[in-house]
Amino acid sequence: MKKKTYTLADLAKKLNVSATSISFILNGKAEEKRISADLKEKVLRFVEEVNYKPNLLARSFRTGKTNIIGLMVEDISNSFFSKLARLIEEKANQYGYKILYGSTGNVPDKAKELMQMFIDRRLDGYIIAPTEGIRDEIDQLVNSHVPLVLFDRHYESSQHDYVVLDNYQCAFNAVKHLVDNGFKEIGFVTINSVQQQMQQRLAGYQAAIEAYGLKPYIKLMAYNLEDAKKCKLIVDFLKKSKQLDAVFFSTNYLSINGLRAIKELGLAIPKDLGVLSFDDHVAFELHNPTITAIAQPIDQMADQLIKILLAKLSVNEEHLHQITLPGTLISRNSSLKQ
């Protein structure tokens, strides 16, 4: 029934050894501090025997290190973010870090609140898909030399580390792909957002449309609408843009609602309407016809993010990392003009 949980002081008393020595041994500093092998073994054996677990709360308080990385995403239930989260989690775990996460839903107040809670908790590092309204918090962290990497989007003209996709080029290539396949009236359905990645996707679309001497058809909508509403808006857009022979959706959730809309309208893909999605999704490969998409290199992104963060965590590296990765256009049947 002796289910007491031991403290360092308890061990010290039982073993007649100072807490200092035990602490050194437990923290792998036995050699550095020139603890005798005898003492080390004696301590380790007893620690094992009574199953002593240091109180990490006390340790964190004392050292100021939490071994926790804050991960802020737009929406953990979106497959892009959840896949990335899974990879980041795995890699972080390998290095002894845990993940505290939060979804912003692109709501600045929510993001601000999350940032504040992260900061209050003195997390060791941050991986953040930033929204509007938290630039101050991010700058504050960076200025305090807290390791932090942005992803998916970043702030223009900033001195932050980031790993993002080459959204502009990907969007440009998507339009080029449609043009190469004979489409001429290409619509673009996107989110009304000032976020860098969405701006770049729009800019890439516009540049390509201009480069090929085509006419732009752009449908903007708010991010925080229900799926049914997004679907409805796409239906309306397609109805009054009869001239379109292809649509390019700027995110996977828009594409999914777009496919619902196209189904509702009874249009045949790609005969009546070509379709291309920014961001891949498992549904696109199963869809009949299969849906052409721009795939983000999620593995590489996770790799880079963790690599950069760990470098900053361990060696306090100050070098600026601003990485732009290329996407891959996965050509499927929805973009083959018949």
Add this chain to the structure above:
Amino acid sequence: MKKKTYTLADLAKKLNVSATSISFILNGKAEEKRISADLKEKVLRFVEEVNYKPNLLARSFRTGKTNIIGLMVEDISNSFFSKLARLIEEKANQYGYKILYGSTGNVPDKAKELMQMFIDRRLDGYIIAPTEGIRDEIDQLVNSHVPLVLFDRHYESSQHDYVVLDNYQCAFNAVKHLVDNGFKEIGFVTINSVQQQMQQRLAGYQAAIEAYGLKPYIKLMAYNLEDAKKCKLIVDFLKKSKQLDAVFFSTNYLSINGLRAIKELGLAIPKDLGVLSFDDHVAFELHNPTITAIAQPIDQMADQLIKILLAKLSVNEEHLHQITLPGTLISRNSSLKQ
């Protein structure tokens, strides 16, 4: 340039007020401790002015409370878990709790390690999809009266709180639905697992097959195979079970690989083969034909999980909650015998 971060002691000195009083005021105990309104206002104003933020690490250490809930899922990149996680996160945030999460991948060692890290961090509460090999850790927490709720599956004959689906009945109903639609040779593709939810799904299938006097065709496979391998095994199974007129997949990731396999084999759904999935997925509604699925009440699950956990966190409730929720069979076109 005075960017110092204040401590309680700093405030006390500056204001000529004891740290005790400030602490009471900041923790909303001003009334209870009968602090004068004057003092309260003076303190709050100064706290605001210098933007004082209590060190949560110190507070957690002192109180033993972290305001963090550990969420252990099978795989955060699976849409069932990521959707649930999003809902849990939202509700937890409303009550001031953050989520520390981890994916087990159904690997006992990984789960054990996660549990130990959670425990070491003295989290306030746990929401766990248990795997094999961590029953000891879970019992240990429950015996120490740490709030903990299991979900998705539980341990048989246990005294743990849980929220699960009525997997047995759902699987039974799925077979009944196929039988009602004229299917007679119904295969079941599932994971070779001792986990309660998978056992129940299998048992439900078997009971229904027996009840309707049919012949069982069961394909078991390991959980931790790559998608391509799972797809291959399903192709093989379908090839050598030509008599099948329908297949029931026990999880959404199996269904997705099943759809790939069926596509590869060039079979028409539902003419050549009826299809039904345990667990819904956005791809099923877009698929042509649409895929019949058993949908889990994710909203309700998240609600119940948080409700139970908060009750235990706040009022230390000891009442046992073992909740089994019904699923919904969403009848789509893949199960209509033609």
Add this chain to the structure above:
DNA sequence: CTGAAAGCGCTTACAG
């Protein structure tokens, strides 16, 4: 090679 002691920043029982 080892240990006594200070201190991290809070909260709270106790005293007045």
Add this chain to the structure above:
DNA sequence: CTGAAAGCGCTTACAG
């Protein structure tokens, strides 16, 4: 109504 002081369980500079 308010405050002095102990203590949570570690880590580490310092002394020997």
